[in-house]
Amino acid sequence: MKESLLILAATLAMVSCGGNAQQKAATAGTQQTTAAAPDMHNAETSLDYLGVYKGTLPAADCPGIETTLTLAPDGSYALHLKYIDRDSEFDEKGAFTVKENLLTLTPSEGGQPQYYKVEENRLRRLDAEKQPVTGALADNYVLQKTTE
Numbered sequence: 398m399k400e401s402l403l404i405l406a407a408t409l410a411m412v413s414c415g416g417n418a419q420q421k422a423a424t425a426g427t428q429q430t431t432a433a434a435p436d437m438h439n440a441e442t443s444l445d446y447l448g449v450y451k452g453t454l455p456a457a458d459c460p461g462i463e464t465t466l467t468l469a470p471d472g473s474y475a476l477h478l479k480y481i482d483r484d485s486e487f488d489e490k491g492a493f494t495v496k497e498n499l500l501t502l503t504p505s506e507g508g509q510p511q512y513y514k515v516e517e518n519r520l521r522r523l524d525a526e527k528q529p530v531t532g533a534l535a536d537n538y539v540l541q542k543t544t545e
Contacts, residue, residue, distance in 0.1 A: 446495060446515050450540035454522060459483055466502075466520065466540055468493060474502055499527065518542040 447468050453461040463479040476489040491504040500513040500520060512523040522538035524530055530538045 446500070446520075449543045450520050451543050452540040453481070453537070454540075455534045455537050456480065461537075464540060468500075476502065499523075513540075 447470055450464075450466045450468075452464055454464050456462045460481040463481060465477040467475045469475075472492055472494070474491055474493045476491075478487045478489075480486070489504050489506075489508075491502060491506075493503070494501050495515060498515050500515050502511040502513070504510070509525070512525075512527045513520040514523055514529065519542060520540045521529060522540070529535065
């Protein structure tokens with residue numbers, strides 16, 4: 398009788414340990430699946446892109462264009478352009494959208510949209526084909542976020 402109880406206890410111990418191993422294996426498989434999920438971070442969901450950006454963009458016929466771009470929480474923007482060494486200033490208003498890392502400015506009075514790549518605390522001006530400007534002046538097509 399004692400021998401039967403001992404065998405029964407040993408069998409129960411082995412079964413309970415085996416079941417726990419199966420549960421651990423299933424949990425480990427779930428964790429691996431979760432870890433393999435794609436990274437969904439982009440400018441639209443991860444960066445604080447609202448605010449004021451400033452910089453001097455290159456120009457063909459003057460030393461540069463002092464640029465101030467304000468992105469408001471309501472989806473509107475205000476763009477102020479001042480041509481250096483000239484008596485020319487322009488203001489533009491419109492709506493903006495951000496999809497993934499692409500900021501699109503759409504003027505309210507018509508005209509061509511402008512494109513920027515949203516980066517950490519800065520905007521990089523893109524060309525009409527939504528590609529970064531290349532060449533010697535490529536680093537000058539960046540607006541830095543200010544604390545205004």
